[in-house]
Amino acid sequence: MKHFFDSNRGVFSAAILALAALLATAPAMANGPIGEHVNHLQSHLGDYTKDVEWFIGKVDAIVTTYDSKNSKAVKTDELIDHWEEVDFHAAIETNFVPLYAKIWQGIYGVKQSIDDKQPIAEVRKQQVTLEQALWQSLGAIKLAAQFQERGLLDAIKTTSSTPTTLTGALDEVKHELDRVMAKYAEKLADEAIKIVHDTYLNLFEGVEGALIEQDADLVVALEKDFNVTLPKAIEDGKSTEQVEQVVNDMKAKLNHAKDLLQAAKKEKKDVF
Amino acid sequence: MQRRRFIQALATAGAFASLPLASLQSLAAEAVSQAVSVNDLPALEGKLTLYLGRGEGGLYENVLQAIRDRNPKLNLSVRRGPTAALANTLIAEAKAGVQGADVFWAVDSGAIGLVTDAGLAQPLPKDLTGQLKSDFQYPSWSPVTGRIRTLPYNPDNVSLKQIPSDIMELPDSDLAIGWAPAYASFQSFITAMRLLEGEKATVDWLRRMKQRAKSYAGELGVVMAVERGEVDLGLANHYYTLRLKSGKPDARVELAFTKADAGCLVNASGVLALSEGELPINFIRYLLTREVQSYLASEAYEIPLVKGVELPEGLPSFEHISPPDMDLTRLADLRPTLALLRNVGIL
Numbered sequence: 222m223k224h225f226f227d228s229n230r231g232v233f234s235a236a237i238l239a240l241a242a243l244l245a246t247a248p249a250m251a252n253g254p255i256g257e258h259v260n261h262l263q264s265h266l267g268d269y270t271k272d273v274e275w276f277i278g279k280v281d282a283i284v285t286t287y288d289s290k291n292s293k294a295v296k297t298d299e300l301i302d303h304w305e306e307v308d309f310h311a312a313i314e315t316n317f318v319p320l321y322a323k324i325w326q327g328i329y330g331v332k333q334s335i336d337d338k339q340p341i342a343e344v345r346k347q348q349v350t351l352e353q354a355l356w357q358s359l360g361a362i363k364l365a366a367q368f369q370e371r372g373l374l375d376a377i378k379t380t381s382s383t384p385t386t387l388t389g390a391l392d393e394v395k396h397e398l399d400r401v402m403a404k405y406a407e408k409l410a411d412e413a414i415k416i417v418h419d420t421y422l423n424l425f426e427g428v429e430g431a432l433i434e435q436d437a438d439l440v441v442a443l444e445k446d447f448n449v450t451l452p453k454a455i456e457d458g459k460s461t462e463q464v465e466q467v468v469n470d471m472k473a474k475l476n477h478a479k480d481l482l483q484a485a486k487k488e489k490k491d492v493f
Numbered sequence: 494m495q496r497r498r499f500i501q502a503l504a505t506a507g508a509f510a511s512l513p514l515a516s517l518q519s520l521a522a523e524a525v526s527q528a529v530s531v532n533d534l535p536a537l538e539g540k541l542t543l544y545l546g547r548g549e550g551g552l553y554e555n556v557l558q559a560i561r562d563r564n565p566k567l568n569l570s571v572r573r574g575p576t577a578a579l580a581n582t583l584i585a586e587a588k589a590g591v592q593g594a595d596v597f598w599a600v601d602s603g604a605i606g607l608v609t610d611a612g613l614a615q616p617l618p619k620d621l622t623g624q625l626k627s628d629f630q631y632p633s634w635s636p637v638t639g640r641i642r643t644l645p646y647n648p649d650n651v652s653l654k655q656i657p658s659d660i661m662e663l664p665d666s667d668l669a670i671g672w673a674p675a676y677a678s679f680q681s682f683i684t685a686m687r688l689l690e691g692e693k694a695t696v697d698w699l700r701r702m703k704q705r706a707k708s709y710a711g712e713l714g715v716v717m718a719v720e721r722g723e724v725d726l727g728l729a730n731h732y733y734t735l736r737l738k739s740g741k742p743d744a745r746v747e748l749a750f751t752k753a754d755a756g757c758l759v760n761a762s763g764v765l766a767l768s769e770g771e772l773p774i775n776f777i778r779y780l781l782t783r784e785v786q787s788y789l790a791s792e793a794y795e796i797p798l799v800k801g802v803e804l805p806e807g808l809p810s811f812e813h814i815s816p817p818d819m820d821l822t823r824l825a826d827l828r829p830t831l832a833l834l835r836n837v838g839i840l
Contacts (some may be wrong), residue, residue: 272568277650317576321686344715345775377798383550386554390551413549421711422675424712426711426713427547428792429711429713430713430732430733431736433713433733433736433737433739433741434736434739435740437717437737437741437744443716444713444717448710448714489555489792490558490788490791491559492555492559492788493555493562493563493784
């Protein structure tokens with residue numbers, strides 16, 4: 222496995238860089254109950270490593286059974302059960318949602334290829350993709366643990382806090398879009414759409430009044446993204462790559478919005 | 494037509510919206526009075542806990558920071574959340590014998606009504622309430638700024654003559670209409686209609702409107718749909734159109750107002766004191782200063798409700814608008830409205 226890790230160092234490094242950018246603002250969230258272990262990552266790294274190795278072993282056993290027998294010989298729902306069983310699940314979900322989504326994509330990649338009775342080569346290809354996402358995620362958690370030890374990582378909370386600035390709200394919107402991707406990758410389309418709707422009403426709607434003064438066309442485009450393009454892509458069952466493209470386009474617009482609002486803030490008059 | 498004169502004034506101004514109140518003549522007279530300056534207020538000292546409903550675009554946060562900066566001996570703690578949820582929290586805390594907040598600043602007066610009805614608000618001194626325009630003076634809470642319901646319309650699709658001045662006649666028009674039923678301000682508007690016109694008339698209005706209305710998630714979305722001609726007319730608070738006009742001066746949207754009905758309801762954000770003493774009261778005084786009122790008017794297009802503070806730039810005089818006469822705290826109970834909207838199949 223070390224060989225696999227080394228051969229994917231570039232991808233891993235990119236993930237770490239992305240994580241480093243997110244750590245400062247990583248907000249709290251979780252799908253179901255999360256353990257206090259997420260606030261003590263360093264002391265649980267050994268457990269997380271075992272979780273990843275155990276889960277990869279379980280996946281391999283299912284794929285091997287499929288290879289030696291047939292699809293009826295395996296219960297692919299166990300892929301999901303096994304993943305939800307490990308503590309590492311909550312650790313990556315609360316720290317780096319984009320990789321969390323990739324893990325779910327990988328799990329369903331393996332599951333779907335078996336359920337569709339794909340050739341073993343295709344199943345193995347999906348398995349490698351899943352393993353790659355898992356090792357990337359473990360690396361990300363190790364870096365997060367370092368940040369946490371140095372006090373640079375906020376404690377994971379079980380309730381979300383309200384952003385107090387416009388730009389803070391936009392950061393939160395982007396994080397919620399990551400959650401949308403995660404839920405879509407988990408095949409929870411209704412939940413993903415609900416997050417889109419709630420994010421619009423509770424976060425973006427509070428920003429767009431100020432944003433429309435800066436760039437009305439940008440608000441029009443984001444309004445359409447929130448209320449039509451993204452929900453429709455999810456409802457239509459587009460591929461995760463297609464939905465991710467919509468999300469990435471929205472994030473680019475949100476980054477532009479943030480720049481505009483930061484520039485406008487300098488022009489605002491003082492209260493007193 | 495008064496409304497037509499008003500719209501002509503708006504067209505001249507280039508951008509617009511307008512103001513509240515039942516007795517507008519008295520308002521005009523009051524406008525010559527002077528609001529208090531922050532320079533005339535005592536320094537705030539001590540510990541104060543504020544429950545803050547979500548504000549408009551973070552500007553309330555700027556106000557709080559400015560108050561903090563000006564009062565270094567003030568230890569201000571802020572709990573933020575949806576306004577209705579905070580109101581319910583206050584009531585629950587009171588039942589449990591706990592007082593979590595000294596001051597509650599809510600974005601809508603309905604939530605204020607929940608708290609005042611529960612008897613939790615402290616009386617306000619008359620010299621404080623006297624700073625407010627006469628129709629906005631209440632004994633135990635103070636409006637901060639206002640917003641008015643409007644009918645934004647696309648002048649390429651519809652002329653002002655085609656827009657009824659009675660909100661109850663709107664379903665009889667042949668206009669394509671946009672609305673945002675899930676939006677809190679829309680629900681307050683329906684609550685006002687229920688109180689003014691009765692439940693039966695409101696249900697009938699909703700059923701007929703449903704036939705021709707297109708739903709949007711928020712009211713800025715409604716205004717933008719009007720602007721691009723997707724619908725002829727919408728139902729929305731005034732500031733969305735003003736802000737769109739600010740960012741896009743040639744936007745194809747104008748404002749119309751109904752007369753003396755829920756269609757031109759003026760709602761307000763509000764503040765109240767929950768604990769006794771001078772500190773909560775003096776904190777409220779800061780929100781009513783000329784500086785804060787002017788700031789919220791110029792930066793958020795909100796309507797100042799303290800005497801002698803100018804309206805946001807581009808707004809016409811409110812002498813030509815006739816909002817309904819209504820105690821805003823009566824908008825507190827949304828439950829019958831939500832039930833009604835669900836029964837009609839709109840929510």
